[in-house]
Amino acid sequence: MESDKLDSRKMAILNAIIRNYLETGEPVGSRTISKFTDLSLSSATIRNEMADLEELGYLVQPHTSAGRIPSDKGYRLYVDKMMEEKVEEVNNMKEVLDQKADRIENLLKKVAKLLAVNTNYASMITTPKYRSRKLKFIQLTNVDDSHLLAIIFLEGNIPKNKVIDADHRYEESVLLKLNIVLNSLLQDLDLEEINMNIIQKIKEQAGEDSALIGRVLDAIGEAIREEDNIEVYTSGATNILNYPELSGDDSARRLLYTLEDKQELAELVDDKLSNENGDNSGKRGDIQVYIGNETPIDSMKNCSVVTATYEIEEGVYGKVGIIGPKRMDYDKVVGTLKTLMTQLDEIFKKK
């Protein structure tokens, strides 16, 4: 039994086969490789080598009289050892990202679209995940006779508005007092730290207006939870339909379905793609490639998924991903993501 290590000729042949298949999408035969490469070997020799490569699990034959196509293992080897990382120019990246995006959401949506347009695959991007948001600052203001507005600033300078029902109009002086009480006791706390003890203190200090406090705390809770909720934006989902190997069976349908239900997708991505902090993932700038069955998301088992982690500030990460057929242009996708990461880094540092 041969060792699992491939000699350089086998490597060259495998490389040629995969490159050819990525381009054409057709099973590639011995004759093609014989001409296509400068190894100057006859098709017969290639055939022997191909048979070996198949036995070793790097290639697969769709049927007896067809050429070979790469197996997942083959792709894996290609991605790990053979891929040439060229730096990818990304069309319009500069213009798109330089537009002022007041809200991070809008920036993320743009990024997703940019990726989809540039690669012709589907893309997705999550909002960044904070460990747990802390309250930075809260302010109550009169709106009308029966409503107050709570402006809630969370860690990361994110303002949230919550309208609160009130039984009557509050005097400015009362609001001022409440604001001071709330801020002095709640500042820099996250949800877990706001316990009964603290709540009790606030209510005491608030005196007769303690009824309102409950509603204010609810509003804070809501605001924090909302912001903690990871969201996912996708783009180019319909690009998937361009790849016959996916639209043939109902892979494409299932994939589109997953991409459409953002709620579920967010959970999947959060659970499955971000979870493996142990090994290689999670470090900024790193790119992960999931090939076929390696993908932890069921409906993407017939695809490859390439993800990257962006860092918006110390310790606050989000995920970007590109989903395409297994025969995706890995060089390009990885290059594109790397370029994007660099650009995003610059943008976030500036802030």
Added chain:
Amino acid sequence: MESDKLDSRKMAILNAIIRNYLETGEPVGSRTISKFTDLSLSSATIRNEMADLEELGYLVQPHTSAGRIPSDKGYRLYVDKMMEEKVEEVNNMKEVLDQKADRIENLLKKVAKLLAVNTNYASMITTPKYRSRKLKFIQLTNVDDSHLLAIIFLEGNIPKNKVIDADHRYEESVLLKLNIVLNSLLQDLDLEEINMNIIQKIKEQAGEDSALIGRVLDAIGEAIREEDNIEVYTSGATNILNYPELSGDDSARRLLYTLEDKQELAELVDDKLSNENGDNSGKRGDIQVYIGNETPIDSMKNCSVVTATYEIEEGVYGKVGIIGPKRMDYDKVVGTLKTLMTQLDEIFKKK
């Protein structure tokens, strides 16, 4: 030449054909109708009638030796004259709509999903369109040494936050003064009414802080424009793939594409579906049915689109739509939309 008016037997036959076709999706033949109805006519007679109906343009024959299917004109007659409007129960509607939805967006998203799940077609819903938003109230607050927060209340009690760059920290008293100036001069104005004249006045009264005023006004402009922007939420787009008559050619692909690009879709819906205020549309509770080519949106020409207009408050409308194959279950869809409209009305009145 016969009159275009159909006698009651022709009506009955056409009705039977359409109903049958809606169910099965297969061209329906004379024999089927002969048995299916209680007209007790032989297939030969039906055949003669069918030939007439075809000549009159209500039916179409895909090919010589096939049964007939309804033409757009046939569907139109069906929708106008034959449809039986049963009141549709909508699954879970109560539960879903009763959940407190603090933001109108969330309610709309839920409605879209509800419709898609209940009908098995695709659904879309726009945010309501205000004529032009007026400013109700603005308040500036210190955030830190180089930023202010502008809380901008628009007509309809919509709070918007804008963070404004500041060169230094402003004294509370200064902010108080600015707030008063801004509110006294800008209250209840829309974008068009905020003209150079007014801007000049504000700057005068603001004195040395007039530099800031420009940025504040920009923020107001942005807030109003953002809120004026119609957005569209969709759901169940992938349901489209369940209908072979659409996924056969690339209708489905084009439709999915349209539904994915919310930006473009919003414009289309706004332009084309809301535009015809002249005739029947736009009145609350009215249902419009666009069959095939009647649809003003290109990528939906092979579909039928059923829309309704909801009213969130006096004069403020939005559109809901259901997109499905031409052989959609019109009775059900119209019924569902009507039920929904009633429910929404209740919700909005409560507010």
Added chain:
DNA sequence: GTTAGCACTCTATTTGTTTGAGTGCTAACA
């Protein structure tokens, strides 16, 4: 006006045939 009957049309399905790409194996070669 209605209907039975029949010839006719056209699609969809099946079956068989051909073509061509590609393989594996063997035997000869350097």
Added chain:
DNA sequence: TGTTAGCACTCAAACAAATAGAGTGCTAAC
């Protein structure tokens, strides 16, 4: 011993012909 030419073999895809079945239109009789 590794490489190659040659050949028999396999299989999917493309094409063609045959068949079955659903449905029609028309005619003639009721």
